Amino acid sequence: MQPIKILLEEKDMPDKWYNIQADLKVPMPPPLHPGTRQPVGPQDLAPLFPMGLIQQEMSQDRWIEIPDEVRDVYTMWRPSPLYRARRLEKALDTPAHIYYKWEGVSPPGSHKPNTAVAQAYYNKQEGIKRIATETGAGQWGTALSFACNLFDLECMVYMVRISFDQKPYRKAIMEAYGAKCIPSPSPHTQAGRKILEQDPDTPGSLGIAISEAVEDAASRDDTHYSLGSVLNHVLLHQTIIGIEAERQLQKAGEALPDIVMGCFGGGSNFAGIAFPFMRYKLLGEKPDMRIVACEPTTCPTLTRGPYRYDFGDSVGMTPLMAMNTLGHGFVPAKIHAGGLRYHGAAPLASHLLAQGEMEAVAFHQLECFEAGVQFARSEGFVTAPETNHVIRGVINEALKCRESGEEKVIVFNCSGHGNFDMTAYQAYFSGQLEEHHFSEDQITQNMQALEGFPVP
C-alpha cells in the first residue's frame, strides 16, 4: 500500500505568510489614484479597508506573521492534505509525479476562506461591525459569510441576480452562516436603484454588484468592503497553501517541483500555491522551475490581454492598477467557471508574467470538463469548473512526460469541490454545454477606453 495523502499536524501549520514583494527583482508599478493619477497612499484606501490589511497590501517584508486568532480558525480545516495523484498517474500512464493540495476540505469548500478569515479578523480588530461584498457564482460570498460569523461580524453579500436566481442554495448556505444575501442590482443602493429604474428585469453583473458593495461600505462608518482576489494582501493570505505544500513535498521525499500550476481568475488560488515555490526560482535555487497559470479561452486575460493600467471594477471607482487586462468594459461569455470571469488579473501575477517568471495557457470549457471528469473517475473528487482548468493543464503536462519519459514533479492547487456546480456537469453530460468563442475585436475596442492612461 503506497501512501497517497501527506498530512501535517496542526502544530506544524505555518505561522507566517510569504510576501513575494520582498523577492521581486524589479519593483511593481504602484496603483494610481483614479483622479490624480498619483500613487495611492494608505489613507486613500482607509474608507474601505482596515489599516492592518492596507499595511500588508504595501508591505515589503518577506514574512508576515499570521495572528493566533486567524491560525485558530485555520485549524478547522488546515493544514489541508497534499495528495499524490497515484490513480490519475496510472490512468495517464505517466512517469510524472503529480501532487495536489486539496482545498475542498474547508467548510465553505474552497481556498477562499484562507483570506476571508484574515480579512474578517483585521476588520474586527479595527472595530468594524459589518462587511459588504459582492459575489458572482457564490464561492467568495460563502467564504466571507463563514468568516464573518466566526468573528461576530455582520456580512452583506450582493449576489449577481442571474446567479442568485439560478443557485438558490448559495443563498441558503450563506444564511446558514448568518449572512444576508440579496440579488444585485438591489433597491438598497443608489447604484442599484438607478439600474433597476432603467431595466427592472436586468440579470445584473459583477461590475454592478461591486459598485453596490463599495457604495454600501463607503456610506456607512461601521462597514468595510472586502475583495476575494486580485489585491496583494489577498494573494498573501493564500500563500499558506504553498508553504504547507513545500513542507509536505519534503515529507514525501521530493525535491522542489519542476512545474507548479493553478487555475487563474483574479489570481489568488494560483498565487497561493505558486508564490512560495517561485521564491526558489527568483533566488536562483531552481531557475528552470516552470510556473503555469491556466485560464479560460473566453476570458484570456493573461494570454491575450495587454499589460496596462486599468480599473479593477467595471464602473471605474477603484484605483488604476498595472495588470493584464481585457479592458474594464469586457463582458465575458457565460462559462460555468464563474470564478474565472474577471477582466483583469492580480497586479503581482501580471508583473511576474511581464518579467518572464511565469507562463500562462488558456483552455476551452469542454476540454476542461473532460479533464474534470477524468480526475473524478481516478481521484474521486468532483471539482469546481474553475479547478478543472488547472486539471486540464496538469494532464497535458503529464502526457508530455509520458512522451518524453521524464519523471517530472508537478504540483497543483485543487482549489475547490464542485458540489454546488452540478448543473454545469449536468449540462456537460447531456451534451448541452456550449463552447464559447472569444473575439480579439473586443480587446481592441476596450483598449480605446484606456487611451491616455499611464503605461506601466
Next chain:
Amino acid sequence: MQPIKILLEEKDMPDKWYNIQADLKVPMPPPLHPGTRQPVGPQDLAPLFPMGLIQQEMSQDRWIEIPDEVRDVYTMWRPSPLYRARRLEKALDTPAHIYYKWEGVSPPGSHKPNTAVAQAYYNKQEGIKRIATETGAGQWGTALSFACNLFDLECMVYMVRISFDQKPYRKAIMEAYGAKCIPSPSPHTQAGRKILEQDPDTPGSLGIAISEAVEDAASRDDTHYSLGSVLNHVLLHQTIIGIEAERQLQKAGEALPDIVMGCFGGGSNFAGIAFPFMRYKLLGEKPDMRIVACEPTTCPTLTRGPYRYDFGDSVGMTPLMAMNTLGHGFVPAKIHAGGLRYHGAAPLASHLLAQGEMEAVAFHQLECFEAGVQFARSEGFVTAPETNHVIRGVINEALKCRESGEEKVIVFNCSGHGNFDMTAYQAYFSGQLEEHHFSEDQITQNMQALEGFPVP
C-alpha cells in the same frame, strides 16, 4: 492554540473490521426464508450477493480482515479526522468534551463509501460485471457509483422519481462517476412497467425502487444487488469509523467515552461509530457507557416500532428479519432527512436495543435543523439533514452536562455534509419547513399484516 483535529496517518488505519456478533451475550434471531419460514442459508442469498459478503453476513469471527484493495481505496479519504468540537462546547457553555468523526471528507461526502467500496470489491472478486441498487435522496447511489467506477463495474441506480426530479445534481454526480441513474418506476423492469401502467405520473417510492433493483439483479447473471444499510455486513464495514475514533480518542488523552451517538435510519452510520465502543460495554469494561441512536419522530422505528419479524422491503421479496419495525407498508412523512425514512431497523441494532445495551430517542424536524444551524455557525460544517438528528441529541446531552457540571466525553458520528441538501435549509430559513406528525394508528394497522409471522 488548542488542537481541534486528531489525525491518524494512513499507516495507522485499521486493517480489520469489528464484528459485534462475536460479543453478543445472546445470539440474534436468524433471518427466515419468506416462503418456508426456515432460517435462510448462504445459497438463498447467492443470486443477489457475492459469497464474500454472505460469509460476512453470517460470520461469528470478532475481527475480519480488510482486503488490501479496499484499504487502498479507503486511503483516498481515510482515516477521517476526529474533531474536538471546542467552538460548539464554548457556544453551549458546557463542561462536556464533544468529539465527532467527520465522514464528510469522503469524495461522495458521507460514510456510505465505507461499505460501497467493500461491496464493489467482493462483487468484482466473484466476476460480477454490474451492480444494481436503489437510492432515495441519492447519498447511497452516489457512494456506490463512486465505488463501482474504481473497480471497473457498471452501476445501475434506480432513483425514486420524485427525488430524481427534485435533485438533478444527484444524477449528474453519479454520471461523473460513470454510473447510470434512471427514475423509478422505469420501463426497464416488470415491476416498474406494472406501476407505470396503473399510474404514469406516480412519484415512485423506495419500495418500488428496491423491487426494480432486485428484479434487475435477479434477472441477469452478470449483475448483483447491493444495499446501503440494515444488513450485518454493511454495518460491519462501517465499524472502521469507531475503530479509528477509539485510537484518536487515545491520542487525545481521553479514556473511553461516556456517551456514543449516531443518527439512525437503517442503522449503518450509527453502528459504525457505536459498535466498536459498545464492545467495552458488552465485555464489562465500561458498563455505564451510554449508546444512543437518534431518529426522526415521523419515522420512529426504534422508539415506537415493535420488535417483530418483518420484510426488509415494501413488496415482501426479502427474507423476514427480526427487527424494530413500523410495518413494511409504512409510508413515512416527507421529511428532508431522506436517509432516515425506513420502516425497519438493522436487526443487529434492534437486537441490542431489545437486550437493553443501547437507547433510542426521537426528534422533530425543526429542532434538528435548529441544531444543524448552531453546529454550522460554531463548527463551520453544514451537515446533512440526517446528521442534524444526532447533533440535536448531542447538544441536548451537552446542555444536561452544563446543568449537572459533569465533564462527560461525548463522541458522535458526523455522517455527511449537506451540500446537496440546501433546498431543505432554504425551506428552513424561509419558514416553509413543515413539521410533520406521526400517528400511532398507522402502526396498529401495519401490524395486522404481520399476523401469523413468527415472533422473535
